[in-house]
Amino acid sequence: xxxxxxRAERRKRTEERILDAARARFAELGYQRTTIRAIAxxxxxxxxxxxxxxxxxxxxxxxxxxxPTTEPLTGDPERLAELVLDTLxxxxxxxxxxxxxxxxxxxxxxxxxxxxxxxxxxxxxxxxSAITGEDPELRAALMLATMLGVTIGRQLLELxxxxxxxxxxxxxxxxxxxxxxxxx
Amino acid sequence: xxxxxxRAERRKRTEERILDAARARFAELGYQRTTIRAIAxxxxxxxxxxxxxxxxxxxxxxxxxxxPTTEPLTGDPERLAELVLDTLxxxxxxxxxxxxxxxxxxxxxxxxxxxxxxxxxxxxxxxxSAITGEDPELRAALMLATMLGVTIGRQLLELxxxxxxxxxxxxxxxxxxxxxxxxx
DNA sequence: GTCTATAAGCAGATAGAC
DNA sequence: GTCTATCTGCTTATAGAC
Numbered sequence: 001x002x003x004x005x006x007r008a009e010r011r012k013r014t015e016e017r018i019l020d021a022a023r024a025r026f027a028e029l030g031y032q033r034t035t036i037r038a039i040a041x042x043x044x045x046x047x048x049x050x051x052x053x054x055x056x057x058x059x060x061x062x063x064x065x066x067x068p069t070t071e072p073l074t075g076d077p078e079r080l081a082e083l084v085l086d087t088l089x090x091x092x093x094x095x096x097x098x099x100x101x102x103x104x105x106x107x108x109x110x111x112x113x114x115x116x117x118x119x120x121x122x123x124x125x126x127x128x129s130a131i132t133g134e135d136p137e138l139r140a141a142l143m144l145a146t147m148l149g150v151t152i153g154r155q156l157l158e159l160x161x162x163x164x165x166x167x168x169x170x171x172x173x174x175x176x177x178x179x180x181x182x183x184x
Numbered sequence: 185x186x187x188x189x190x191r192a193e194r195r196k197r198t199e200e201r202i203l204d205a206a207r208a209r210f211a212e213l214g215y216q217r218t219t220i221r222a223i224a225x226x227x228x229x230x231x232x233x234x235x236x237x238x239x240x241x242x243x244x245x246x247x248x249x250x251x252p253t254t255e256p257l258t259g260d261p262e263r264l265a266e267l268v269l270d271t272l273x274x275x276x277x278x279x280x281x282x283x284x285x286x287x288x289x290x291x292x293x294x295x296x297x298x299x300x301x302x303x304x305x306x307x308x309x310x311x312x313s314a315i316t317g318e319d320p321e322l323r324a325a326l327m328l329a330t331m332l333g334v335t336i337g338r339q340l341l342e343l344x345x346x347x348x349x350x351x352x353x354x355x356x357x358x359x360x361x362x363x364x365x366x367x368x
Numbered sequence: 369g370t371c372t373a374t375a376a377g378c379a380g381a382t383a384g385a386c
Numbered sequence: 387g388t389c390t391a392t393c394t395g396c397t398t399a400t401a402g403a404c
Binding site for chain 1 (some may be wrong): 248288290325357365
Binding site (some may be wrong): 229230232 | 387389390402
C-alpha cells in the first residue's frame with residue numbers, strides 16, 4: 001500500500017505537520033519562548049527530526065511565516081474602504097496561522113519585524129494608488145495602521161469591548177473613518 | 185562634601201541609572217533579548233549589583249515599566265477626541281521610556297500584556313463614560329486601538345509614510361474619524 | 369531514516385572574597 | 387558594599403548508534 005508516494009510524499013506530510021505545530025506555537029508564545037522541543041512534541045516527532053528538516057529554528061520560523069500572497073487592494077476609493085474592512089473582517093474572525101505568528105513576534109524578532117513592514121508597505125502602496133487627493137500613501141498607511149491596532153487589540157490583547165462586539169458592528173463603526181481617509 | 189545624602193541617596197541614584205538603562209534596553213530589544221549583563225554595562229555597574237538591587241530580571245522589568253499615571257480622558261465628546269489626539273501627539277513625538285518598554289514586549293511577555301491591557305482598559309473606561317450614544321465603550325476602544333496601531337506603525341515598525349509625515353498632519357487626518365467615533 | 373546521547377553556549381542567579 | 391567566580395538550568399545543534 002501507499003504506491004510511490006512513499007519518500008517525497010511522506011516527507012512532505014511530516015514537514016506540514018511540523019509547520020502547523022510551529023505556526024501554532026509561534027502564534028501563541030512568540031519566537032523566543034517557543035522551543036523546538038515543544039513543536040516536536042506537538043507534531044509527534046523527535047526534536048532532532050525537526051532539525052533534520054529545517055536545519056535551524058530561525059529557518060523554521062521563516063518557512064512558517066511564509067504565506068500565500070493576499071489579494072491586492074485596488075479599485076476606487078469607496079470600494080477600497082470596503083476591501084480594507086473585508087480583510088479586517090477576516091482577521092477579526094480568525095487570523096490565518098502564518099499571520100498570527102508574524103503578528104505575535106512583530107515587535108521582538110527582527111525578521112518578523114521586517115516581514116510585517118514589507119507586507120504592510122506593499123498593502124499601503126496598493127491602497128495608496130487607489131486613493132485620490134493629497135497624501136494618498138499617508139492616508140493608506142493610517143487606514144492599515146487602524147486595522148493593525150484593532151486586530152492587536154482584539155486578538156492579542158483581548159480588550160473586553162473589542163472581544164464582546166460582533167465583527168459586523170466593529171466594521172460598521174470603523175467604516176465612516178476609513179471612508180473619510182480613503183476619499184480625501 | 186555630600187552632607188547626609190550618602191547612603192540612601194546614593195543608592196537611589198544608582199537604582200535610577202539602572203532603571204534608565206533597563207528601560208532603554210527593554211524598549212529596544214524587548215524583555216527576552218535584553219540581558220542583565222547588558223543593562224549593567226550600560227549603567228556602568230556590575231551585573232551582580234543589579235541583582236542586589238532588584239533581585240530578579242522579572243522584578244526589574246516590573247519596576248521599569250511602572251509609570252506615573254497619565255491624565256484622565258474626560259470632558260464632552262468633541263473635547264475627548266482632542267485629548268486622545270493630544271496623547272497621540274505626545275506618543276508620536278517620543279514615547280516615554282516606560283511606555284516604550286511595555287509596548288515592545290506587549291505581545292510576548294505575559295506581564296507586559298497584562299500591563300498594556302489594564303492601562304488601555306482604564307483609558308477606555310474613562311473615554312467611554314465621556315461618549316454619548318450607543319456602544320460608548322466599544323467606540324472608545326476603537327479610538328484607542330487606532331492610536332495603538334498608528335503608534336506601533338510609526339515608532340516600532342517604522343513605516344515610511346508614517347515616519348515621513350509630521351505629527352500635525354497625522355493628527356489632522358485622524359481627527360474626523362476619531363470625532364466620528366466620539367460623537368456617535 | 370529515526371532517535372539517543374551529548375556537546376556547546378548563554379543567561380540568570382548565588383556564594384563568598386576583598 | 388562591590389565585584390569575582392561559579393553554579394544551574396535551559397536550549398539549540400550535532401554526532402553517532404540502531
